[in-house]
């Protein structure tokens with residue numbers, strides 16, 4: 394059970410993190426050239442107080458789960474602080490290039506590099522207008538800072554909402570017998586938290602990006618219980634009914650609808666009956682109609698070609714059509730955490 398000291402360390406650590414990335418957000422905004430007003434209707438926005446209150450409630454919810462003994466507090470510093478500082482410096486150095494792309498609407502640079510010709514066309518884009526798309530070491534190095542700055546320090550806590558359904562699923566069973574696959578693992582943030590909370594689990598992170606996987610290997614390590622493999626969510630290199638748990642954080646809004654459907658079919662195929670898929674992604678417009686302006690503007694400021702389709706879709710129907718029944722849903726700040734159960738075959 395966590396102690397009072399753990400509580401203080403958690404509050405101080407998370408407050409410092411949010412402050413750090415709020416400062417990134419403010420400093421970054423000052424560097425950006427103003428964008429022309431969008432020529433489409435834009436919905437309402439939450440005010441800053443509402444956003445901060447909602448974010449605070451999310452940390453409170455996480456602490457309640459920690460206090461209930463579902464999983465341990467997150468590490469206060471999960472990686473070398475000097476490495477984080479270096480990545481922040483890289484992020485600010487890269488920001489003008491991202492802004493240039495945003496203004497010029499340039500979004501297909503990775504498509505012109507013949508080295509990437511083996512990858513699917515939809516994948517070879519500058520998502521978020523980021524330099525290198527998903528396909529360079531530099532992009533992998535700044536990715537975590539980009540995401541945390543966008544979410545003002547709340548990206549990790551949203552990812553960690555996957556820990557609750559995992560803890561409840563594992564219950565008293567022997568973790569060492571269970572296999573978890575994280576698809577679209579990126580730099581491996583979610584597998585890192587899963588390994589910290591459930592050290593016995595066998596965890597594999599899968600991604601199409603070799604540089605992101607290399608980054609994950611360097612920062613998270615590799616072991617008998619932690620593996621990183623190159624592969625596509627829509628063609629999982631695993632046998633039928635061989636995995637107990639699948640997670641995916643912030644992957645689904647990056648996939649074209651057809652690929653999204655194929656990925657769900659693959660998740661259903663490789664999950665054991667009774668196994669769980671836990672998907673964290675952007676909240677839907679219908680979850681936060683009073684925040685619609687954020688959903689309208691996000692794909693305008695960040696190259697997000699499939700985002701609008703995702704936030705207006707019906708994930709429960711999509712997963713159910715492939716044999717995955719919705720069990721729980723949590724709206725966690727700007728995200729939606731969905732747990733699905735593989736129906737018996």
Ligand SMILES: C[S@@+](CC[C@H](N)C(=O)[O-])C[C@H]1O[C@@H](n2cnc3c(N)ncnc32)[C@H](O)[C@@H]1O
Nearest residue numbers: 527577578579600601602624625626642643644
């Ligand atoms: C927005 S990032 C999310 C990364 C990470 N899960 C996180 O929580 O930050 C999307 C990731 O999905 C990967 N990706 C995109 N399409 C994919 C596909 N079809 N199969 C496997 N990975 C894919 C990208 O390379 C990228 O690392």
